[in-house]
Amino acid sequence: MLLQLSTWPEVESYLERSRGIIIPIGSTEQHGPIGLIGTDALCAEAIAKGVGEAVAAMVAPTLNVGMALHHTAFPGTISLRPSTLIAVVLDYVTCLARSGFDRFFFINGHGGNIATLKAAFSETYYHLESIDREVKCQVGNWFACRSVYQLAKELYGDKEGSHATPSEVALTWYLYPDFIKKASMSETVASGYPIYGSRDFREHYPDGRMGSSPDLATPEHGRRFYEVAVKELSEAYLQFMG
Amino acid sequence: MLLQLSTWPEVESYLERSRGIIIPIGSTEQHGPIGLIGTDALCAEAIAKGVGEAVAAMVAPTLNVGMALHHTAFPGTISLRPSTLIAVVLDYVTCLARSGFDRFFFINGHGGNIATLKAAFSETYYHLESIDREVKCQVGNWFACRSVYQLAKELYGDKEGSHATPSEVALTWYLYPDFIKKASMSETVASGYPIYGSRDFREHYPDGRMGSSPDLATPEHGRRFYEVAVKELSEAYLQFMG
Amino acid sequence: MLLQLSTWPEVESYLERSRGIIIPIGSTEQHGPIGLIGTDALCAEAIAKGVGEAVAAMVAPTLNVGMALHHTAFPGTISLRPSTLIAVVLDYVTCLARSGFDRFFFINGHGGNIATLKAAFSETYYHLESIDREVKCQVGNWFACRSVYQLAKELYGDKEGSHATPSEVALTWYLYPDFIKKASMSETVASGYPIYGSRDFREHYPDGRMGSSPDLATPEHGRRFYEVAVKELSEAYLQFMG
């Protein structure tokens, strides 16, 4: 069930059988020469919908913009500051807790969100405890699923890299076959340099890739990533609801 | 062009010919017994994409959650506090201004967002001026387009109401024909009572409608609303871009 | 009754018969070549006192500074950022709610305050609900009263304009006859250009007027504006109090 495509009486009914909700969160950030700027949001959203169907859970609308400040020297990137994202998550959870939801499963498509999400959960628990409410939040990173990791390793080995990866590009190609982009890329690609500010990032990763060869992607790979991720995160959701 | 489905080099190219961007903003809030919770976001998103195509402008991902605190006594509503939404808008605009964008056209689907958006624009201008940057923001409310208003009047007269209206429901039916909901509704519907807090709101508007008869909607009406709104807001965008 | 000129035991007595309070809010901003910088605060204050007398309501001290960031390129303007004004309104209402007040009627002299005030009310309701309190806030804009509008139209037609208007100047002349300023003004006056940042505003409205001819004002006009505004807002207050 998609929250956006439900009515409030339907949500009321849903809450009689479950208090869990899935919230997809992605990012709007450069993904190298051929990766879509929306990659992280689009992947998180598709997988969240898949999981929602598999486990009959409510799926909230996607947080399309996350914490991607280090990518802001590339045109098209949008990011929240961490303190803003903390406020946003607190607001989401606090509102939905009023509705009666008490388990929040964030399906995340962007590594850069993880730290701020964890911080936001702590801030939210503390705020809600001060007014005598308790909830539980969890992050499921689709790209970090064991099955996804194994498949990426099998398909791409070292060329998976850590940003603008062939696995996430493959998934977007599966989801959006009309938006398969091509561009010439240098064979050598920067990798291993730590992330600091945005200018420094662009200087060290001039085309936006981090050790990845996104041109290895195929839509068929994407289908396989989608399936294993949905399967693994569905199990994670059920265990979380446990 | 959709920002999410573009690559950063494509954005770079786009910026050579235009510095404008369209940002759809909606809400995730109760819309009465048959209206979809995502109505405001879904309508804003569809119209923004339509305008983007018509005027060859970049369209950012949708802000799905806006300022709907007064609806939070109904299950399923998610809202940002105004101070959070101000921070979110400031972050969006500040990031995109770094990319080179300087005209921000928000296509809005929710009356409750207007006040906070205006406040956010002021806060953002002031912040950017303090670091010597200047941008321009504008809101285009699709539901307040003259052509939309006239069509709604013609089709529904007084029964348009002001929340969970047949016009917006019609638009969602046109966009999402598989999600046409039915429910029995009282013939009399509350209207005219001012909006205060969320408990008070639910007490006075017990099924969530404000003076509206959403069951008058048809998908065909929705198509007409879509078309006039896209047309009128496309003109508004071009005028804004000067 | 003026809160500032009351003792706390008098407030305690007042609360036994009424839980309503009037809060004047204005702005400290340029008002063109002859308009007083305090125009919006002075008008709101005078009318609030008039209403307070007419309906025997408590009147709080005036919020002299509001949201006028777009005027800050003119010397003498003081503004709060919207996020600051939201905090201020939340603090006012929260404190007075502890006293037992639960109806807050803001008499407003500045169009630029309206959006932020609405945002502030939402933020305040939400905060107070989280600690189990409920209040109601309303804005009465004296310059937008139907009777004021009609009188301005009758007296000035198109030359009323939208900032540094003859109606508000007239009112200050009635209230402060020793501070009637004169200056030569260009006959043509800018109008119709949207409001963005402060530098842009001054560039387009070089003497600060927006489509207005403030030199049409007379103190006698001011008296008439005062009277119709007090009358109409007194009725609005009584209706608000139910």
Add this chain to the structure above:
Amino acid sequence: MLLQLSTWPEVESYLERSRGIIIPIGSTEQHGPIGLIGTDALCAEAIAKGVGEAVAAMVAPTLNVGMALHHTAFPGTISLRPSTLIAVVLDYVTCLARSGFDRFFFINGHGGNIATLKAAFSETYYHLESIDREVKCQVGNWFACRSVYQLAKELYGDKEGSHATPSEVALTWYLYPDFIKKASMSETVASGYPIYGSRDFREHYPDGRMGSSPDLATPEHGRRFYEVAVKELSEAYLQFMG
């Protein structure tokens, strides 16, 4: 010169000869059985106007509400939180610094404001330095003037106390002779107990006075306080301006 009663071109002229401005700040808080709730704001405002005349300085509108959280258990008290007041002062100073002002002389009527004002000045300097601006702020507490202190000692000895004092009550009686209140008060009055939270405060200072006998005040005393305060603060202003 009063900023509120000036036009922006007059401010522009003023700035050619001086970059200093006086900002009165008071409080809206209980002042015992007969003291006016607005005492601190009314006194600061009157003295600021007197100083402004004496030294030909611009006087900004009065900050009527300050930091009085410890008085909020008495009806009628309004206070900002310290963090809000810091934001307000930062906004005032930042706006006026854009105009060209660089010396800010706060004439203060409330001891409880001093700490937060000092904190606010530091926060403001730091913010402005980050964008390469420099200003100077100073507080002049009328009630702490040496001449005021001596006069109060001479007139009231120990019965001056530290809140709802006869000296400030006298000053309001001089300024507002129509608002001289009477009430029976216990002869013994609490004093010497430290200030913590608002409930604790009211418990220990049940009628709001702190060691004072405000009924010793006379309007004539008020005139004398007014005169010595204006004189001493005028000198302080001139010294501040260097």
Add this chain to the structure above:
Amino acid sequence: MLLQLSTWPEVESYLERSRGIIIPIGSTEQHGPIGLIGTDALCAEAIAKGVGEAVAAMVAPTLNVGMALHHTAFPGTISLRPSTLIAVVLDYVTCLARSGFDRFFFINGHGGNIATLKAAFSETYYHLESIDREVKCQVGNWFACRSVYQLAKELYGDKEGSHATPSEVALTWYLYPDFIKKASMSETVASGYPIYGSRDFREHYPDGRMGSSPDLATPEHGRRFYEVAVKELSEAYLQFMG
């Protein structure tokens, strides 16, 4: 007892006999040519431990960084903004109040902290009252103890000054005899100029001293300061605990 060197069951036991805790707060800021940057924190910490032993009270870890923005033009200074320090104090007190502590005695080593601490206490009381909790906070400034003042006067007369004083330097020499620094200093030293921004401060106090001759210090003086301060603040703590 030092909180850092206790276990939670020991804290639980402590709370059965006392609800008071001592929190040392200092600063990390320039202290002239020979004063240690940590002077204020090191002194506060040592005295707090001494008081803790004398009165068998729990001592929290030291807040090493306080409000020293005006010193930030000298290398090595670290400061919180006042609004940050308010949040920090609120967090400390709120957490410890959950544990059951309700009396917070801050032993302070830096004059620049006093204003912000007072503001923070008000903000904290107000927040805790809103969720029905009450606590009491107090500051004990070791350098402002009557006995310290008298000893400094006796030893140094006018040469005590007001920053980088021989008394505080003496105390650090007593505590850290291996870190006695020497440097040539001008005989004349700036004094009496008010504190504004950090650049202005350094311009007027070029070597960081304010009217002081820190080279008059001896470790033996330091021992005496330590002893009188511990004695006086121990009495103050016991009185605070009532």
Add this chain to the structure above:
Amino acid sequence: MLLQLSTWPEVESYLERSRGIIIPIGSTEQHGPIGLIGTDALCAEAIAKGVGEAVAAMVAPTLNVGMALHHTAFPGTISLRPSTLIAVVLDYVTCLARSGFDRFFFINGHGGNIATLKAAFSETYYHLESIDREVKCQVGNWFACRSVYQLAKELYGDKEGSHATPSEVALTWYLYPDFIKKASMSETVASGYPIYGSRDFREHYPDGRMGSSPDLATPEHGRRFYEVAVKELSEAYLQFMG
């Protein structure tokens, strides 16, 4: 070199040869029946000092309190909210950047700090870039050093656990041999349950341990942990400084 035990001219000299600084950060939180509440801060501080000596780097005073909200249901725990810790880190780095430091190496003793520190770094980079400054921050978690991990595995195998671990307890025993605590502990210890709010945490980890047997610690183990951690983090620091 310890910043607290340096003078500002010494810092000025230091900056001529290095722009790096080490900042120890710990936590003040329950560490099970025998672990010290200050464990994380004490360990981080000792190791930071060791690294500082080894690499001749400046060491700032310890951030004794970090992000430990989930431990606040145990008495004695103090935590900052993540948003507060972000502000604190931003203030530290911003001040020290004014001094000329541009490499910030945080030596961290608490896993719960990592997420918020990462968020804080992003927020800080973004803020500083907006005013044209660039710095680099890095976290070195002593407990996550490869050599520490291997030693803990060798000494304790599975009984290392993840909170109140024998390795950190051993280190405190080495550092503070007078504070070796004893208590009877259940042989079975909870582990593997995720961290949500503080009440939930205490319910699932009733004595505060997470899968650990801290009574396996010895001071001699602590010495070995200290040495390998200092060695590994010294190398990390030098690599960071490039």
